[in-house]
Amino acid sequence: MKKIGVFAGVTLAMLVALLVYAVTILGQYDDLEKSLAEDYAEAATKLQELDSKFPNPAAKTLDPRRYPAWMESRTGMADLLAERFKDPKKVSGFQVRKTRNVALAMLAELLDQRSMGVGEYCAIAARWRAILALPEFKAAQAKWRAIVRTQSMLEGMPLPAPAADATPEELALIRKSLPQLIATMDADKLTILLDRIAAGETPSSED
Numbered sequence: 001m002k003k004i005g006v007f008a009g010v011t012l013a014m015l016v017a018l019l020v021y022a023v024t025i026l027g028q029y030d031d032l033e034k035s036l037a038e039d040y041a042e043a044a045t046k047l048q049e050l051d052s053k054f055p056n057p058a059a060k061t062l063d064p065r066r067y068p069a070w071m072e073s074r075t076g077m078a079d080l081l082a083e084r085f086k087d088p089k090k091v092s093g094f095q096v097r098k099t100r101n102v103a104l105a106m107l108a109e110l111l112d113q114r115s116m117g118v119g120e121y122c123a124i125a126a127r128w129r130a131i132l133a134l135p136e137f138k139a140a141q142a143k144w145r146a147i148v149r150t151q152s153m154l155e156g157m158p159l160p161a162p163a164a165d166a167t168p169e170e171l172a173l174i175r176k177s178l179p180q181l182i183a184t185m186d187a188d189k190l191t192i193l194l195d196r197i198a199a200g201e202t203p204s205s206e207d
Helices: 002-053 067-084 093-113 118-132 135-147 168-183 185-198
Strands: none
Touching: 002 093, 002 118, 002 185, 067 093, 067 118, 067 168, 067 185, 093 118, 093 185, 118 135, 118 168, 118 185, 135 168, 135 185, 168 185
16 A cells, blocks of 8 residues: 555656646747747838838839849848758748748848838739749749748749730840849748738738
């Protein structure tokens, strides 16, 4: 009976220790979730505020005067994402969301420095995707499918309808910068999220 009592005591102590551990872990999890949500909201708000400072000119074609600012901002964000995700096996869900928040905050700073709002950034990005969808850029489309994909879009993020109205000037601009556009396709992984932010939405921090 004495041995049974000792065993029960040890078991109880282990259960208490496990309970304390579980509560601690859950507390840390909740704190991390809250921090991620707050950082996301702050970054999204900063991006949306840029549109008040730098309204979207609503140009229907790529403006060679604005294109460099877009490319520079895109490149900075792409470099960060590529570096953080260079070893996919070591990337957790939390790390993905944390890096996304850092990338959004970085983009806000890069755009602010270049007098560009998120609406204009997304409009230029949308035009680039529509031109990319043209038959001429079939090889680059293969790169897109290999790079710009997620767990829910394993075959690559869908491209929009091809820009049949692309001007000779736009085509020349895309052809000239195509190597850099392909090298920075990691930035395109945030397309859906950035479009929603530019539209004024406040997506969940889980998106």
